[in-house]
Amino acid sequence: MRRDLQIVADWIGSGSRVLDLGCGDGHLLRHLYESRNVTGYGLEIDPEQISESVANGVNVIQTDLDQGLSDFEAEAFDHVVMTQTLQAVQRPDRLLLEMLRVGREGIVTFPNFAYWRLRYYLAILGRMPMSGALAYAWYETPNIHLCTIHDFEELCRELGIRIIERRVLSHELKPPRLGGLLPNLLAEVALYRFRRA
Numbered sequence: 362m363r364r365d366l367q368i369v370a371d372w373i374g375s376g377s378r379v380l381d382l383g384c385g386d387g388h389l390l391r392h393l394y395e396s397r398n399v400t401g402y403g404l405e406i407d408p409e410q411i412s413e414s415v416a417n418g419v420n421v422i423q424t425d426l427d428q429g430l431s432d433f434e435a436e437a438f439d440h441v442v443m444t445q446t447l448q449a450v451q452r453p454d455r456l457l458l459e460m461l462r463v464g465r466e467g468i469v470t471f472p473n474f475a476y477w478r479l480r481y482y483l484a485i486l487g488r489m490p491m492s493g494a495l496a497y498a499w500y501e502t503p504n505i506h507l508c509t510i511h512d513f514e515e516l517c518r519e520l521g522i523r524i525i526e527r528r529v530l531s532h533e534l535k536p537p538r539l540g541g542l543l544p545n546l547l548a549e550v551a552l553y554r555f556r557r558a
Contacts, residue, residue: 362392364534365470365550369442372468372526372554373397377439380404380464382426382456383446387414394418401438427451430459438464447471448506454516461522461557470552475509475545478532510545517555525554 362370366389373379377399381390384403387410393399403421405411414421424432427450441464447453448471460467482488508516510529517524529548531537537547544551 362388365530365552366392366444368528368530368552369444369468369470370396373399373440373442375399377401378437380430380433380438380441382441382443382460383449384414384419384421385410387417387419387421389442389444390414390419391417426456429455430463433463435462436465440464440466440468442468444468444470445472448508450506453506453508454520457516457522457555458520461555465556466525467522467555468553469513469555470550471508471513473510473529473545473548473551474507475511476532476549477546478549480546510548510551513551513553517553521558522555523558525556527554528552 369389370392373393375397377397379390379393379399379401381401381403384390384405387403390401390403401420403414403419404424404426405414405421406423406425408423411421411423426446441460443456443460447469450456457467457469514524527544529537529544530550530552531547532549534550
């Protein structure tokens with residue numbers, strides 16, 4: 362399992378109810394089913410990914426996250442997870458609030474657009490950045506709302522969201538050496554746990 366997904370899995374307690382937004386092939390949920398005895402669902406829009414989720418034994422619902430989570434009751438889940446999807450939705454702010462309406466705790470991961478290699482692409486090469494976490498060319502990317510660690514934390518303040526924990530990873534998906542001192546510059550991927558304030 363990728364290091365970022367392992368960190369997410371470690372944040373989820375045994376027997377939890379989990380909703381995975383943009384679950385992809387269901388790899389994370391399957392791991393949680395097997396290792397943490399969780400129950401829950403994955404939400405995914407891509408039919409191929411849905412087929413893979415089903416093959417992985419994951420309960421998956423085809424839906425567009427931009428339509429919100431109105432099919433779910435308030436506090437129906439312990440954890441609502443969204444890995445590497447925040448930047449691909451129309452209104453990340455609304456979706457974060459919806460995550461905390463249907464779940465006690467939210468977990469998100471996203472590529473940090475202030476990462477030094479991405480800055481290098483723009484400043485020196487004069488090109489739209491690409492990296493392991495942002496692997497698409499500008500003309501084919503699903504990413505429409507790129508943000509930085511500072512942007513995300515400011516949005517949480519504005520929305521009254523309390524950040525419980527932040528972890529950052531380098532492009533090798535390892536903790537960067539000086540990541541605690543300069544996370545906005547040295548982290549390629551950011552991971553957050555949060556709750557309502």
